[in-house]
Amino acid sequence: xxxxxxxxxxxxxxxxxxxxxxxxxxxxxxxxxxxxxxxxxxxxxxxxxxxxxxxxxxxxxxxxxxxxxxxxxxxxxxxxxxxxxxxxxxxxxxxxxxxxxxxxxxxxxxxxxxxxxxxxxxxxxxxxxxxxxxxxxxxxxxxxxxxxxxxxxxxxxxxxxxxxxxxxxxxxxxxxxxxxxxxxxxxxxxxxxxxxxxxxxxxxxxxxxxxxxxxxxxxxxxxxxxxxxxxxxxxxxxxxxxxxxxxxxxxxxxxxxxxxxxxxxxxxxxxxxxxxxxxxxxxxxxxxxxxxxxxxxxxxxxxxxxxxxxxxxxxxxxxxxxxxxxxxxxxxxxxxxxxxxxxxxxxxxxxxxxxxxxxxxxxxxxxxxxxxxxxxxxxxxxxxxxxxxxxxxxxxxxxxxxxxxxxxxxxxxxxxxxxxxxxxxxxxxxxxxxxxxxxxxxxxxxxxxxxxxxxxxxxxxxxxxxxxxxxxxx
Numbered sequence: 167x168x169x170x171x172x173x174x175x176x177x178x179x180x181x182x183x184x185x186x187x188x189x190x191x192x193x194x195x196x197x198x199x200x201x202x203x204x205x206x207x208x209x210x211x212x213x214x215x216x217x218x219x220x221x222x223x224x225x226x227x228x229x230x231x232x233x234x235x236x237x238x239x240x241x242x243x244x245x246x247x248x249x250x251x252x253x254x255x256x257x258x259x260x261x262x263x264x265x266x267x268x269x270x271x272x273x274x275x276x277x278x279x280x281x282x283x284x285x286x287x288x289x290x291x292x293x294x295x296x297x298x299x300x301x302x303x304x305x306x307x308x309x310x311x312x313x314x315x316x317x318x319x320x321x322x323x324x325x326x327x328x329x330x331x332x333x334x335x336x337x338x339x340x341x342x343x344x345x346x347x348x349x350x351x352x353x354x355x356x357x358x359x360x361x362x363x364x365x366x367x368x369x370x371x372x373x374x375x376x377x378x379x380x381x382x383x384x385x386x387x388x389x390x391x392x393x394x395x396x397x398x399x400x401x402x403x404x405x406x407x408x409x410x411x412x413x414x415x416x417x418x419x420x421x422x423x424x425x426x427x428x429x430x431x432x433x434x435x436x437x438x439x440x441x442x443x444x445x446x447x448x449x450x451x452x453x454x455x456x457x458x459x460x461x462x463x464x465x466x467x468x469x470x471x472x473x474x475x476x477x478x479x480x481x482x483x484x485x486x487x488x489x490x491x492x493x494x495x496x497x498x499x500x501x502x503x504x505x506x507x508x509x510x511x512x513x514x515x516x517x518x519x520x521x522x523x524x525x526x527x528x529x530x531x532x533x534x535x536x537x538x539x540x541x542x543x544x545x546x547x548x549x550x551x552x553x554x555x556x557x558x559x560x561x562x563x564x565x566x567x568x569x570x571x572x573x574x575x576x577x578x579x580x581x582x583x584x585x586x587x588x589x590x591x592x593x594x595x596x597x598x599x600x601x602x603x604x605x606x607x608x609x610x611x612x613x614x615x616x617x618x619x620x621x622x623x624x625x626x627x628x629x630x631x632x633x634x635x636x637x638x639x640x
Contacts, residue, residue: 185238189216189251191350191377199238206234212251226250226376229343229355229385250352252376284325284341286362286406327409327426328402329484330391336426336440336485339402340392341365345375347382355385362406403481407431408440417442418470418571418579428482430468432475436571437579443469444485449569451486451494458505464498469569470576512546513539597621597628610637 183201186194189212197211205225213220225232227249232241328339345353346368355373364370365387375382389404390396411427419442428443430436438446446469450456456464459476466483468475477483484491500510500519508521511531518536522529528549531539541547545554593602596612598619603612610623610633622633 183238185249187212187249187251190253191250191352194248201239203238204234205232205236205238205241208238208249209234209251216253218253222253224252224254224376226252226352226354228341229353229358229373231354248351250376252352254376284358284360286325286359286365325410326389327405328389328391329405329481330393330402332400333391333393334488336405336408337402338392339389339404341387342390343373343385343387345377345380345382346384346386348375348377348380349386350375350377350380352376353382353385359387365404366406403479405482406479407477407482411437416575416579418575419446419569421575421578430470430472430475431478432468432470432472434468434470434472434576434580436468436470436472436576438469440485446569447483447486447494448490451490451497454497456494456497456501458498458501464494464501470571470579509543511536511539512541513537594623594626597626 182198183203184196184198185208187197187208188194195215197208199207199211206220208225209220209223213223227241232238232249326339326341327336329335330337341359342351343353343355344351353373353375355371357371359365359371368386369384371385371387372383373385389402390400391402407428407430408426409429411423411425414423415427415437416423417427417439418436419438422439424439424441427437427439430438447466450466456466457476458464462476462478463480465476465478465480467473467477483494486494503510503519503521506521507524508519509529511518511520513531516531516537516539518531520529520531520536522543527543529541529543531537531541540549542549542554547554593604595601596603596614596617596619598621599614599617601614601616603614611629612621612623613619614621620629621627622629622637624637625633627633
């Protein structure tokens with residue numbers, strides 16, 4: 167899979183920046199610019215190097231075209247990123263569409279959705295949830311902000327988290343997109359992702375691939391570790407349940423408010439900090455209290471004991487660390503074997519998995535993988551004739567008492583409840599369609615982006631001359 171980080175090395179200083187540019191999928195070429203350079207200036211430099219007109223070039227990054235009037239640093243180019251510069255064939259459909267997109271964006275005077283700013287923390291909702299508030303802008307267009315920045319005093323933070331095998335830990339991640347057909351990162355999206363299913367499930371979002379000769383139109387998203395430079399094939403697994411605690415929800419175990427938390431996908435969306443989640447996993451693993459699900463695999467439910475809350479992305483358990491995660495994998499394989507009618511060799515230090523024929527009492531742990539021990543299938547003792555002296559007790563399903571979540575902590579540590587309280591305090595319903603609307607500053611003249619009704623924030627009625635004269639600005 168193609169990656170932005172191998173061919174782009176953005177090094178920002180006070181005055182200069184170096185960007186490695188790929189022109190029409192060619193090799194990365196360093197381009198040195200002033201720190202506040204615009205996309206138009208980048209086009210001029212590349213155009214002079216390649217002998218083409220700058221206004222014919224298109225600069226692509228993270229699923230969108232960068233507009234000529236934007237500054238490079240204002241386009242959310244992080245360190246170690248890739249910039250593609252393409253020259254669509256004259257008259258081609260992709261060339262005409264890119265020009266149309268540019269004119270539309272200029273007409274709206276706003277930027278398209280950015281993968282570097284998209285916030286999906288509200289998208290892991292149960293099927294019965296009515297969702298969260300819709301943030302609407304006033305007609306001047308200055309009121310809307312990403313929810314991650316609007317919550318709790320405008321704190322900005324990482325949107326995504328991954329498990330990085332190089333770092334061997336949970337790290338901030340960055341979302342990238344490529345063409346599903348040719349795997350190049352020259353895909354411009356028709357829209358940005360609005361939920362995790364858009365990211366994790368193929369075929370949900372379409373666009374146009376700008377690679378020469380490729381007619382692919384399906385986008386494929388992937389994650390990279392944002393903590394260090396990464397190669398083309400150095401992708402990381404998205405940990406969609408881990409997010410920044412922008413709502414300041416207390417952990418259901420220690421009750422502390424921690425910056426990075428895991429939000430269980432249960433009906434209450436309980437919140438647990440990563441240290442307590444690690445302790446929860448270690449406790450359940452030591453007591454072999456993980457749950458084997460035929461589809462999900464060897465997993466754990468919400469620590470508060472909620473129904474239908476098994477963690478589906480098993481890479482979350484890598485937070486256990488290398489050794490304990492290996493133990494988790496071993497126990498998961500053993501549990502799968504036992505459910506298939508197999509058993510484990512009882513010889514100390516062996517533990518080989520065996521699938522003996524049904525009805526056979528004598529079992530031999532065959533080499534080369536086994537230890538050659540012959541034992542009784544019923545009592546796990548040495549092979550013998552006659553009745554067994556002792557039969558192994560069946561495993562207990564008793565719940566562990568080593569990790570307990572208190573009732574009050576469980577009530578307070580709910581992700582959606584914190585959001586609902588915020589909605590009640592900071593939103594008002596649109597008088598036409600009743601959708602919750604949040605006002606982030608600006609005047610009292612509101613425009614509902616859902617039903618397009620113009621209304622007054624103070625009196626909650628359609629906008630009129632009295633509102634215009636008395637309290638346009640409060």
